[in-house]
Amino acid sequence: MGKRNMVGAGVLLGLLVALPPLLHNHYLTGVFIVCAIDGIWAASWDFFSGLTGRENFGHALFIGGGAYAAAFLNGNFGLNPWFSIPAGIAVAVVFGLLVGFPTLRLKGPYFALATLASAAIMQQVAINLWQYTGGSEGIYGLDTLIDSSLGSYYLVLAILVATVVVLSLIARSRWGTIMRAIKGDETACQAAGINVTFYKIASLAVSAAFAGLGGVLFAHYQQAVTPDDFDVFLSISVIIMAYVGGIGTIWGAACGGILLNLMLELMRGLGEYRLWVYYVILMVVLFFMREGFVAPLWRRLRGGNA
């Protein structure tokens, strides 16, 4: 990590730490919490799909898995909310393995379709098994992990930072090199003696773990889960966040999540035109900035290659 990158990361982190208490607004602190959770989701999506090039269209499967695990344990059975974190991660990893094993051996669009379909199936399951899941109403009355909203924000922010750091370290390791080689040419990667299927499945499990963790945080912040936690709209939103941030950069994807959420909130004044403006901006970014917005912008500001 170059000196300028360190300074950039420090300034950004300083802003994220200082802004909510300075603004001193309960509603805005809530916005920042959702921003940070979006950052966790986008970074974890980017880790798998950005590095291996296999596009996951059902990240909400892992998010919802984590969220519902929290809701069952804490909401239905009244367990201490901190148990949700390991449980949510475990459920998301199991979902990742269940989707990954049959589909990541195959080439072509099977994986993208399977992830899209599995999230949709789980959404229907969450609606139909209403005796256990509360149907389309979901499960209400979860405890918060930390009572003060500022405390909750710092917890989520710390987990976002840890997520970006851990995933970036893996991405820079030999494991990450193999993931990029899989993106480059899967057949050649096999010819280089690499067990491609193993690395794809393991990487998806890691990605799922962090998405599930984000799902747990979201469930306890909202104090509720609904079948929307499995929604395709959520999966697509996460992909857009990663694209806007800069695919394959992890930190950029996290920033994309924060930025898009802030943007939506800042445009509340536009009333009903808000989503129009939002999607026009997204289309401009996706069409004209093929490598995303945040990471390429930083490369320009920073200059050099460090």
Next chain:
Amino acid sequence: MSALLEVEGLTKRFSGVTAVKDVSFTLGAGEITGVLGPNGAGKTTLFNLLTGFLPSDGGAARFEGKSILGAAPHVIVNRGIARTFQLCRPFHGMTVRENVVVGCLAPRVHAGGGLEQRVAEILGEVGLAHKAEQPVEILPYGDLRRLEIARALATRPQLLLLDEPFAGLGAGEIEPLVQLIRRLHDTQGLTILIIEHKLREFMQLVSRVIAMDFGEVIAIGAPADIVRHPRVIESYIGKGAHAIA
């Protein structure tokens, strides 16, 4: 000379077409052998069977006495058989050095802390050391051919399968590559199997030739004998020409 690779009755069918038909041969340790045949003779299919990229429909293949048929490609590489591809397949989005690093990450290699040094050695060996940090996208074709070989070497093979290593190269680029392959054989004791469909390039390189046509082995022998073999001449020139002669 003990047999490193034994192939017996190897067969592969694609919906009615028999691409490789009852192919048998052995490779001695330390040999350089050529597989010769016109386009469509089944040479690349043979490579794909031996490296696990295609399942076979019959026959046997043993490497160091143990069967390799049915094993996954990465398992076969870790047993000691590496290959290159007829069309270069570099890892896009990575540098030349990183492309070779991936080969060194095969479990067989155990490069550990010496990884960077080993990568540097291989790049030096194939003549790409000065381009180590270049992205593969800007490499000229001749260098991509060398990179294919470098990545295969990184897995520390005993047997190296080269699929048309001279394809697409200019006359000036072929001779240095021939020397590189000979040097790998001489200094590292590599056993090498080379596919070519043109005679000239590898006649000077190989000690033995397996000639194929329509999926079958039509002759095995020394290069000088193979070029005079009537069935080899027929497969290259065609029956019409043979009838005229």
